Amino acid sequence: MKKNKLVNSKVLFNYSAFAKAVLLSTIFLVSCSQKGYQLNKVSGNQTAVDSNLKSTEEIEAFIAPFKKSLDGQMNEQISYNTTSMHKNDYKLNTPIGNMMAAIVRTQGEPVYNSRTGKNIDIVLLNHGGIRAGLNAGPVTMRNAYEIMPFDNEIVVAELSGKQVNEMINYLIERKSAHPIDGLQILLNTDDSIHTVLINKKPLDINKIYTVATNDYLYSGGDNMSFFKGAPITKIDYKIRNAVIDYFKKVDTLKFERDNRFDILK
Structure with a gap:
């Protein structure tokens, strides 16, 4: 994680003094308006908060215990993950994408069912929403934040x-x-449709299907206008929290590429 850059105490003092000066000047003008006093000039300074700004030892010392505790939790x-996974490992479907879809169904469906009595038919997320891969080996909370840094x-x-x-x-x-999850799309080599199944059944054009996604895509993100x-139904569950909850209850992650979206050879 990147550390937040803090404005030093001198900068804070200057802005504070500036604010006090403006307030006092305003009060003075209002109370003495009948004498025709006017504010002629207001001056201030600007300090860029960037890599050139030096840290303040007192502030660093103050946050050090909190940082140590947070790092301990994040690490x-x-x-545990058995095989490295990245979103560009394969075309059409990937182990990490299949993992994300499975997590949304596994963690989200019980909440949705408890509120509506319905189950989820399909899960659809977006490829670009996966922001990091997952290496083989120990899996930490930091990994969850890296994979899903957004509050979707x-x-x-x-x-x-x-x-x-x-x-x-x-x-x-x-x-x-x-x-995707719950949906299978198999294409012929000429890109024509060979098979489309929803939970192993053909698409019923007259049926209403429940589709779990994220609030960004529902609002038309990635040009998904079909929503x-x-x-x-909002279930008040962040995808990142679902990922963390899933990681905590599943000792070993085992996800593979399959034929949920594929081209027949």
């Missing part, structure tokens, strides 16, 4: 069969390893 092993939340949308068909066409056109107008 504590909470799971799990939401569940109700899509018509027509909207799901639009989603399938979107995935085929993009041919990107967007994490527009779909009823939504």
Whole structure:
């Protein structure tokens, strides 16, 4: 994690003095307005908060115990990964993408079910939302923050069969390893559709499907316009928290590439 850069005490003092000067000048002008006093000039200085700003020993000493405690929590092993995973390992679907989709279903479905009595049919996330890989070996909370640094939340949308068909066409056109679960798309070598299954059943254009995604994609992120107008259930669960919770309860991670989205040879 990057350390926040702190403004030193001299800078804080200058701004404080400046603020006091403006306040006193304003009070003075209001109380003496009948005499025609005016504020002629206000001056201040600007200090860039960048790599050239030196740290203050007193502040560093103050935060040191908190930093040590936080580093200890972030570096504590909470799971184990058997094989290195990165989002560009394969085309169409990847082990780390399959892991993210599985986590959203595993962690999000019980909450959604308890609130609605329904289960999740499909999970759809975005390839670009995976911000780091996961090496083989110990898995820490820091890894979870690196993979998912955003505060995106799990939401569940109700899509018509027509909207799901639009989603399938979107995935085929993009041919990107967007994490999916519950959906299988098999293409022929000429990119025509060979098989589309939802939970091992053909797409029913007249059915309403529940699709777990994140709030960014539901709002049209990555041009996923097929979510527009779909009823939504918020389950108040950040994806990063779901990742952490999953890592803590699963001793060993074992995810592979499969044929959930593939081209037949």
